Amino acid sequence: MHVQTRPMTMIDNARLGMLLFIAAEVMFFAGLVGAYLVFRMGGEIWPPPGQPRLPVLTTALNTLFLLASGWTIRLASRMVRRQDAICWEKATLILGLVFLVIQGLEWWRLMQYGLTVEIGPYGFTFYVLVGFHGLHVLGALFWRSADVWRTAFSETMLYKDTDPSRMYWYFVVGLWPVLYGLVYLY
């Protein structure tokens, strides 16, 4: 029986699907940022008096960890030997985990200083924006870990099969500097 092969397309379905998903995610965060801008620009004094300031320097260092994870995942994709690539992938996952742990510690400290969701738009917008990003990083971490695990123990799996989770990682890494600039520096 003759089976006709599927013609090669410009972009494969998994990547296209991921691209559309990321587009939806961008719009989701655009909505949150839009709400943040209303509170931020509409408020006379920001941060409101008597409320804790955000840890700009610690988060800047933490940003470097996340950006470094974007660099290591890029390096992993350029490796020829599977073991080298997995090494860089592990470094990526560790950097992502470090980012999340530091974020968690920061949140704990801010809560100790009285920054909670209930205090008003300042606390609410901070926790919603940064919290949703943190959840996305956590999701990306689980997904990428599963893909690395599968790649490490499968001889037939190709690196390009893990492209969607890599694209998602790039998304969470690329989004963070924008959020950091808006929430911590602006």
Add this chain to the structure above:
Amino acid sequence: MRKTGTISTVLGIAAVLLWSVSDVLAQGCAMCGTVGPTNAAAAAFNWSILFMVAMPYMLFISIGGWVVYKHHGHKLSGQREIASDTRSPY
């Protein structure tokens, strides 16, 4: 004759209604009618709306640009594959 009369009546009613519409009803949303143009809240809303309107266009341009870039890359890599006939195991 009757049809012309009906049209004239409808147009007449429409003109009266349009004339009597208050300024409040003419506003697009509650905020536009209640805040002045120099109000900080109005400016914040305007910038927020502008940002959210711009995002789909930004996305479209980014994704379109990426697809075009990949299309050209795909053409080139296809030529390379034919030339070398090799494939990385990873």
